[in-house]
Amino acid sequence: MPGRPGGAGAAQRDTGSQTALRERNTRLVVTALGLNGPQSQAALARHTGLSAGTVSNIVRELAAAERVTTSPVVTGGRRSTEVTLAPDRRVVVGVDIGRSHLRVMALDASHEPLGRADVPLRAGHEPADTLKLADELIGTLLSEHGVDRSRVPLVGIAIPASLDPVHGSVVQANVLPEWAGINIVDATSEAFDLPVIVENDANLGALAHAVTGRFADVECLVYVKVATGIGAGLALRGRVYGSTTGISGEIGHTQVVENGDICTCGNRGCLETVASTRRIGAELTRIRPERSGDVAGLVDAASGGDPVVTRLLLDAGALVGRALAPICNLLSPDVLVLGGPLTRVAQPLLDGIGQSIRQRSLPAATGHTQFVLSDLADDAEVHGACLLALRHALAEGDDLISK
Numbered sequence: 001m002p003g004r005p006g007g008a009g010a011a012q013r014d015t016g017s018q019t020a021l022r023e024r025n026t027r028l029v030v031t032a033l034g035l036n037g038p039q040s041q042a043a044l045a046r047h048t049g050l051s052a053g054t055v056s057n058i059v060r061e062l063a064a065a066e067r068v069t070t071s072p073v074v075t076g077g078r079r080s081t082e083v084t085l086a087p088d089r090r091v092v093v094g095v096d097i098g099r100s101h102l103r104v105m106a107l108d109a110s111h112e113p114l115g116r117a118d119v120p121l122r123a124g125h126e127p128a129d130t131l132k133l134a135d136e137l138i139g140t141l142l143s144e145h146g147v148d149r150s151r152v153p154l155v156g157i158a159i160p161a162s163l164d165p166v167h168g169s170v171v172q173a174n175v176l177p178e179w180a181g182i183n184i185v186d187a188t189s190e191a192f193d194l195p196v197i198v199e200n201d202a203n204l205g206a207l208a209h210a211v212t213g214r215f216a217d218v219e220c221l222v223y224v225k226v227a228t229g230i231g232a233g234l235a236l237r238g239r240v241y242g243s244t245t246g247i248s249g250e251i252g253h254t255q256v257v258e259n260g261d262i263c264t265c266g267n268r269g270c271l272e273t274v275a276s277t278r279r280i281g282a283e284l285t286r287i288r289p290e291r292s293g294d295v296a297g298l299v300d301a302a303s304g305g306d307p308v309v310t311r312l313l314l315d316a317g318a319l320v321g322r323a324l325a326p327i328c329n330l331l332s333p334d335v336l337v338l339g340g341p342l343t344r345v346a347q348p349l350l351d352g353i354g355q356s357i358r359q360r361s362l363p364a365a366t367g368h369t370q371f372v373l374s375d376l377a378d379d380a381e382v383h384g385a386c387l388l389a390l391r392h393a394l395a396e397g398d399d400l401i402s403k
């Protein structure tokens with residue numbers, strides 16, 4: 001006898017779809033906690049698009065299953081409940097490969113860093129040597145904290161190069177010319193014997209600031225990294241912008257000097273030829289031959305209040321601002337975060353950027369923009385690499401929910 005519409009079959013389907021919906025919503029809450037860290041139920045509702053009532057029910061269920069912990073907090077005079085993901089057995093690892101540094105960090109699902117390590121690299125380091133060294137750092141970091149490699153679902157890699165978003169090969173590597181053409185996904189996953197996810201370092205710096213700390217959730221955040229190369233990352237409501245070509249934020253190759261010096265990209269007068277740490281260091285050594293022009297030398301001179309470095313940083317900032325002003329007119333960002341290896345001494349650089357942008361942009365577009373130094377400093381990119389890995393690990397087959 002054929003079943004009637006609305007009979008037992010339909011009721012089962014309804015129950016099935018309700019279960020699927022609840023699982024989907026639970027996954028949204030867990031992913032938001034994994035990505036954005038401990039937060040209030042109101043923030044969870046905002047991050048997931050779920051109603052306050054639905055979030056409250058899911059949090060109660062997850063707390064009963066000991067998957068989250070809750071604690072009362074008072075923010076801005078208002079009481080709320082802060083929800084934190086209970087760490088499971090999994091640990092994600094971030095690796096930041098630069099021209100002159102290698103940095104590794106491990107993070108658990110509650111956003112608690114297990115530890116970090118960094119070593120300097122010589123200029124022109126070869127991929128095979130660097131990846132072997134990175135593998136050793138990962139091994140030491142994990143064993144120091146008693147974490148077996150099988151507990152690492154994913155490694156996030158930050159690299160100062162543009163990447164083909166489909167194949168993972170390095171398409172533009174002016175900072176790391178020895179790495180051009182390498183399939184970075186294959187090379188790193190083989191070297192670490194772990195699954196990896198790779199992203200441009202400035203984009204990961206933007207991600208780190210857009211999902212944690214005081215600027216989490218701003219409408220529009222621009223992260224600018226001034227190092228050997230100069231790059232930018234853009235985060236809109238906590239999501240990092242990525243183009244179809246994999247190339248974006250390449251402000252270092254914006255021409256700021258007509259008929260200037262030839263750049264590594266082949267054009268003339270790019271921002272990198274006049275405002276990179278390499279150029280600032282070269283100028284310092286020219287004026288003060290007794291000083292070292294590497295990053296450590298620059299930081300040392302700036303910390304000692306050398307007026308030459310202050311002027312060099314201010315002038316470099318003015319040029320960075322020249323490249324950023326049209327972008328600020330386009331986006332009207334809420335916050336511009338400056339990072340890179342000079343962050344700790346970069347106030348004059350930031351002042352130069354802010355003054356230059358305000359001079360060259362519409363006051364209505366940038367009057368509200370906050371110009372700040374990164375509070376994550378050198379760790380912004382490696383932290384972002386961990387968060388990227390965490391986001392993907394939580395989104396793919398999440399055993400946090402079923403446990």
Ligand SMILES: [Zn+2]
Binds near residue numbers: 252266272
């Ligand atoms: Zn260039």
